[in-house]
Amino acid sequence: MRTLCPNFDREYGLDTVLEVPIPEEMFPPTNNKWTHFKSWLKLNPLRSPITFSSSLGNSQIQLLLGVIAAPLIPLPIPSDPKHSKSVVEHPIDSSMAKYIIHQYIAAAGGDHALNSIDSMYAIGKVKMVASEFTVGMEFSGNKQKGKKHGGEVGGFVLWSKKPDLWCLELVVSCFKINAGSDGKVAWRQTPWHSSHASRGPPRPLRRSLQGLDPRLIANLFTNSIFIGERTVNGEDCFALNLQADPTTLEARSSSNIEIIQHTVEGYFSQRSGLLVHLIDSYLLKIKHSKNDSIVWETTMESTIQDYRPIDGINIAHSGKTSVSLFRFGETTDKHSRTRLEEVWSIEEVDFNIKGLTMDCFLPPSDINKEDDSSFPATVPKRIKSATKARNKLSKTKVVAVDDYL
Known part of the structure; x- marks a missing residue:
């Protein structure tokens, strides 16, 4: 690079x-x-x-960047969670989860090493790909026909600092996206939309949880529950589940968007103790008119791999994220599904960056904090499709996707 x-x-x-x-x-x-x-x-x-x-049109690249580039985790993460009880004093499913997280902290480098990190930066490379599926009756009849578009490559720089400060700059093809959090508000800036803030309290960047920030991962799953053992990509794992509470969902909802559910699952290897798979999915309803609404289901799955020790801390250096966007309409001809993929790799990581001050995380001066929707970018006006129905659906404003991000 x-x-x-x-x-x-x-x-x-x-x-x-x-x-x-x-x-x-x-x-x-x-x-x-x-x-x-x-x-x-x-x-x-x-x-x-x-x-x-470039092998994609502007609309496809905008869709990729709008969904994959800078999504956020569904709930705020305490920078220093307090534990009032010992592991054995919790219910069995919570106790198991806390034990697994203790093992993860040890595998990642130990409490002393993780607590010594005040700030970090990472430089990485991405390749994004969009796949599109048919809609309507063909979809309901299980005759899905997809077309996989060529991928786009790009690079990114991520900076973070305790507590709750982060900043991301990512360039793909001819586009650049900025996103960040100053501890009070999370924001995003894209070429096709003005700077805008997310609804509710600031939340961490999902990219940091893809093996880049072990302490953040441990804090996220501190209050999770153990849901069993799973095999992921041939790896035996312990599965932990965490759901956003109703208060958090309500804070992120608006007058025309209702976030029904948002769930995060982490899969920790029984062999290494490290996080190897991350899934977060959400379901929400958008009111189109007084008597018409559309439900969107979005699922993001990340495979996390290639852990390498950096100053005694295990950091993931590559992985793959797949996103499924599923739209439910009142009739089958309004159903649609789109799949997006990102392959990423980390070129450089360092900790405790000197000179990294609060000024590095200030939001843009033109940020709109009163926006009714979080990151309300419009999914591109037209995404090529094999059917006229898909073309019609492509023009819909998917505030649902951007409200999550």
């Missing part, structure tokens, strides 16, 4: 440091690629009209 580019203003000047490292695959295989990149840097930093190597 490129972290520097030539100084275009001064021929013999120092190279310019890129805000977000760019994978080599993003550059076209031409001799004048730096000329293209120079033009890109001098234009709008959020979106470039220069097309690198």
